[in-house]
Amino acid sequence: MMLKENRLTLICSHFYPTSEEVVINQIKYQILDTGGQEVARKLWKNYLEQVNAIVFVVDACDRSRFDTAKYELEKVLAMEELKNIPFVIFGNKIDSPYAVNEEEFKACLGLDKFNDIGQGDSFEKKRPVKVFMCSVFLRFGFLEGFNLLSQFFFRRIL
Template sequence: MYTLMHGFYKYMTQKDDYCVVILGLDNAGKTTYLEAAKTTFTRNYKGLNPSKITTTVGLNIGTIDVQGVRLNFWDLGGQQELQSLWDKYYQESHGVIYVIDSNDRERMEESKMIFDKMIKNELLSGVPLLILANKQDLPDVMGVREIKPVFQQAGALIGRRDCLTIPVSALHGEGVDEGIKWLVEAIKRHAVVRPPAGERLGHQEKTRAHQPSTGFN
């Protein structure tokens, strides 16, 4: 009886799992944004002291529960030598967060170049995209009206996917709530094409099981 009730409870409380990659140049504020998201949506979570956050070398991970789903974040290092590893995560991703340092005018063109390379990858076709103009708490930064046209030059590559560009301050948590909630709704809409992690794996296994044998082992 306990096993039955426990199984029913687990079924009723389980959440759909989705994976989100956080991309952008090094020092754009990706890890600070991830910490802000965890602080915003996870009760009693005490985020890292911003002064203790260092440049990501490899991968940071984080998880939040929001609006009935579970988001698993992969915060990937933005150094040039690490960008070649990004596409290893694309196939399993349900959403992309691209973080821009609004205060770094000198590297804006570089950021656009790697954005274009990322968005044209077929493994991310149709995947919802949240573009963050970060560091809006600093004076004299580029605003969304100035940044948006630069990245909209890749409009043909972005296609008809759900896409939103918003101003944020990851340091102060401003704009985090709005962006994450929008992304969740966009990911849910796209779930018909790219279902939750567990369901997607099951679908792939069923597909392989029904594929005709080639006669080779």
């Protein structure tokens, strides 16, 4: 809810997709949160035809779930129908002293083999994947990810 209402709320894990319209920097996003629980992950493939981007959020403090996150992320990145879809991966909760740093986060998720895209990069020559370390609590890092997505979409339109 931080993105939509600029307030921090506790969100309970859900087992069904939820959809919200969010405006960030005057750009309207239709965000579909499919959830990350095992039962929810089984439904991810049902939504692939409708996506323009993937935002993959991982708790940067919960090392016990890194292997599962890596496995699921690798499956999604390998899908042929998503080869030109931009991926923004957020390492959330970096405000915690237990959070891993960006280098370790990338290594644990197998993302160190990807070259991050950045401003001015040609999206046609690089797989559109970028890691952002963030803290929703401190309102840090996630806007940069959405700004990069907007850059990607505007380049595709021009």
